Amino acid sequence: MMAxxxxxxxxxxxxxxxxxxxxxxxxxxxxITGLAVPLGMLPPEVMAYDRIHAFAANWIGKLFILVVxxxxxxxxxxxxxxxxxxxxxxxxxTFFRWLCYGIALLGTLTPLFLLIRI
Amino acid sequence: xxxxxxxxxxxxxxxxxxxxxxxxxxRESTSVFVGIYAFVLLAGLLSLASGEAAYNDWMAAMTNPxxxxxxxxxxxxxxxxxxxxxxxxxxVMPPLLTGKKRVSDKTITIFHYVIAIVLYLVMLGIxxxx
Numbered sequence: 001m002m003a004x005x006x007x008x009x010x011x012x013x014x015x016x017x018x019x020x021x022x023x024x025x026x027x028x029x030x031x032i033t034g035l036a037v038p039l040g041m042l043p044p045e046v047m048a049y050d051r052i053h054a055f056a057a058n059w060i061g062k063l064f065i066l067v068v069x070x071x072x073x074x075x076x077x078x079x080x081x082x083x084x085x086x087x088x089x090x091x092x093x094t095f096f097r098w099l100c101y102g103i104a105l106l107g108t109l110t111p112l113f114l115l116i117r118i
Numbered sequence: 119x120x121x122x123x124x125x126x127x128x129x130x131x132x133x134x135x136x137x138x139x140x141x142x143x144x145r146e147s148t149s150v151f152v153g154i155y156a157f158v159l160l161a162g163l164l165s166l167a168s169g170e171a172a173y174n175d176w177m178a179a180m181t182n183p184x185x186x187x188x189x190x191x192x193x194x195x196x197x198x199x200x201x202x203x204x205x206x207x208x209x210v211m212p213p214l215l216t217g218k219k220r221v222s223d224k225t226i227t228i229f230h231y232v233i234a235i236v237l238y239l240v241m242l243g244i245x246x247x248x
Contacts, residue, residue, distance in 0.1 A: 022200070023199060024233070026196040026199075027196045034180065049166075053166060073153060107156060
């Protein structure tokens with residue numbers, strides 16, 4: 001009989017991959033979408049509908065958008081789940097585990113579904 | 119049976135007692151802001167999939183002062199995360215050797231910064247090239 005293996009490495013791997021995305025990609029993406037274009041530091045054409053739609057229609061663009069949204073959420077939700085203990089919340093481990101990883105899974109399947117259709 | 123009420127040391131605000139733990143908690147809290155931002159992007163993708171009118175509504179919502187304020191905080195959180203991520207990078211990766219000598223932690227961290235800055239500039243350049 002093989003011993004039951006832990007599923008922890010999967011979540012830690014997703015956390016690590018997401019951490020890389022948040023460090024190397026997210027600062028610029030937040031700057032462009034959240035500050036530079038809304039405040040007019042960059043021209044509105046940067047995020048024009050046709051341009052972003054064409055980006056999301058291209059498979060490289062699809063992969064980029066999926067990776068950024070999905071891995072960022074796997075990273076964030078894993079960290080939030082582990083931080084509950086630091087905040088003294090030691091009850092409902094199983095519930096919070098399902099809630100946190102469920103949100104991350106939803107944040108993977110929803111963009112996947114949307115991007116396939118675009 | 120032991121009916122005495124056991125003393126449990128209170129742990130409320132444990133992390134406020136030491137600057138190291140405060141920085142740790144700030145690092146962990148960055149995940150809340152980047153997590154919310156992922157949903158901002160997901161909302162954008164949803165509107166993009168719904169058509170031009172919905173997408174332009176999302177773009178208009180992004181100019182709301184409170185949304186701008188959120189993005190200032192989210193940007194700070196992402197940068198703080200990056201700094202902490204690059205700082206621990208040499209500690210979590212297998213030793214990197216040049217010949218027989220081990221590459222120093224500092225060199226590995228600086229290397230991460232260089233790659234990050236190049237990537238930031240490339241992405242900005244691609245976005246700018248309208």
